[in-house]
Amino acid sequence: MKAAILGVGLIGGSLALCLKERTSCHVSGYDLSQKTLDWAVAAGVIDDGSRNLEEAVEDADFIFLAVPVGTIPELLSRLERQSLSPGCIISDVGSTKGKLVRWSEPFRKRGVTYIGGHPMAGSHRSGVEAAHSLLFENAYYILTPSPETPLSEVQKLSGLLQEATRAKLVIMDPFHHDRLVGAISHLPHVIASGLVNQVGRYNEENEWFHRLAAGGFRDLTRIAASHPVMWRDILMSNRGELLKLMDDWLSEMEKVRDAIKRGDAEKIEDFFRRAKFLRERLPERRKGMLLPSFECYVDVPDQPGMIGRVAMLLGEEGINLSNIGIMENREDTAGVLRLVFQKEEDLKRAIRFLNEAGYRVFSFD
Template identity: 55%
Template sequence: MSGQAEFDRIKQATVIGIGLIGGSLALGLKERGGVTVHGYDASPETVAKAEALGIIDHGHTSLEAAVREADVVFLAVPVGVASAILTELAQLPLQDQCIISDVGSTKGDILRTAVSHPALAARFIGGHPMAGSHQSGVEAARAHLFENAYYVLTPLVDTSMDQVRRLSECLECSTGARLVIMKADHHDRVVGAISHLPHVLAAALVNQVAGYNQENEWYHRLAAGGFRDLTRVAASDPVMWRDILLSNREALLELLADWTSEMEAIQRAIQQGEGATIESFFQEAKQAREGLPERKKGVIQPSWECYVDLPDRPGGIGEVTTLLGREEISIVNIGVMQSREGRPGALRLVLADQEQWSRAKACLSQNGYSIFDPDTDPVD
């Protein structure tokens, strides 16, 4: 390695906020990137736990001490507090070539904050690793969380390409992610459409059905697998989603207006009995859905579900769980699907990750159980 390349290489990083994302980033930097990692968190307990688990090399509850020698600082905090912490960093002494980045799912607010501080304009590079987990907290951190996921960078106009290159090389080595450079407003609209808008729609649908259920409890009684799968993201953290929507308000308002137009169009078609229009509506959606990439890491995490045809006999569920337990396959959740005409009962298994999902399907198939895909063989 040349002397110039050695000088450019990121050797020390600070991660601010040591939860699932920050902890996983820290682990990747340590284990795969060979970077010394300092961690900061407002909770002394979290800092101590991260050190004990080997997720960071050095823990801090002083922000100034945590970032003093850093070559790169990552803000792995909720979008609602990221701008305030970035403003604090603007007042602190940093290394001349120190890069600051974040991991938030919206870029508009954080980039406007960076531009407003001359000390940050040449060193801030927005970032968004598009992967996560159904788990949370520092205990769930793992070095391969971002592997093969897209990692979007949104540099400022004043950010040098040399700094973008330094950060990109560090992240590619440390995370195994696929780096993409994108304008901030384009990122926010794309992520708004594929993540933020679906969360709003899922929550609205759940609230609508819950309102009907107050008058007639059969709405919830008959809400089986399809409804639960469609609205799964409505169970997300309300405070986090309040902050995300407010920080991406411009894109969301445009997207919601487009959605309203779509709903008005299908409403008119139903009202006027336009069968061809209705069929075309579903045909276009079917073709677009079939054209989507296979299960990959993204902003909405896949649910690793396995559906099993289960004969209605005593001990049937126990046989399945015992079989998987012998193979040390972890089941996160389990449920019985009953709204299925013309079929025996169905067991819905939720597995921890893709590897556990693949092993469960193979194990059950080899032992004579019939596995089906709810995307092509609906359960209700």
């Protein structure tokens, strides 16, 4: 079989590695950057690469569009004009699906099947250099076929992806998918960015807003540092669902505002009690739309070399520490180190090892 990966970045490159390592697929890559293609071939991410779309998809049994969501319609339009193999299956990895449903019928008339796809996994790094074959393992991988899509074609694609990615395959209506990801990913990005912008305006008049905006504020707004162009395109592609969700959010905030204005302590307490109840019942950390933050906090005495000592202890145990910072450090008082890890396994090992070494370690899910 031949699989063509259109867009050889983090997601496309990782999918290519999965297919190469675990299936019999010959993997061809298409990208606008020759440098990216050369690197991907040299690193064994793809078997061959081309900047010519027709050449990349020739005789392909599967075509995966791993490009930014804003460019997927244009690429689908170009594929519609290509000579594709009968029985070919086209899929994508974009985070919105509703606007892409219309492509199912034109392709179906040509003996080609289009099935939307969305692997709910990512990385704090980007580019093909960060690609690896374990990126999707145990993550949810959503497929959004149209009602007219033959079950045999859905099974063919899901079987290949199951074998290659080791992800948890889920079949979902495309419009239901867009509402779901709008609520758990798109809306949170808007809220986090809005909060950062609001505090930023306050800081223009009083710099203490940013000086004291550490700890919880940074954690709460971490996702506001995401790529602006990417999120512009995502919101534009899902604006119908997002506008409904934002109306619901504004209504919820209006209720809280009214309770505060009236001094209704019971309503305010109920708001936080319900949130706490629901938050504690969320599933354990797993791969999903929002990148997880694997972090813990360590009490350390105010002594020279303590930060280096903790980092050295973790390094000696082979535990990869991706970031470290001082949460609180006043003279003659204990400080608090914030340790950040890329993998949950590293976090668990660090907590266990530091506890055994006599440190007080705290972690919050």
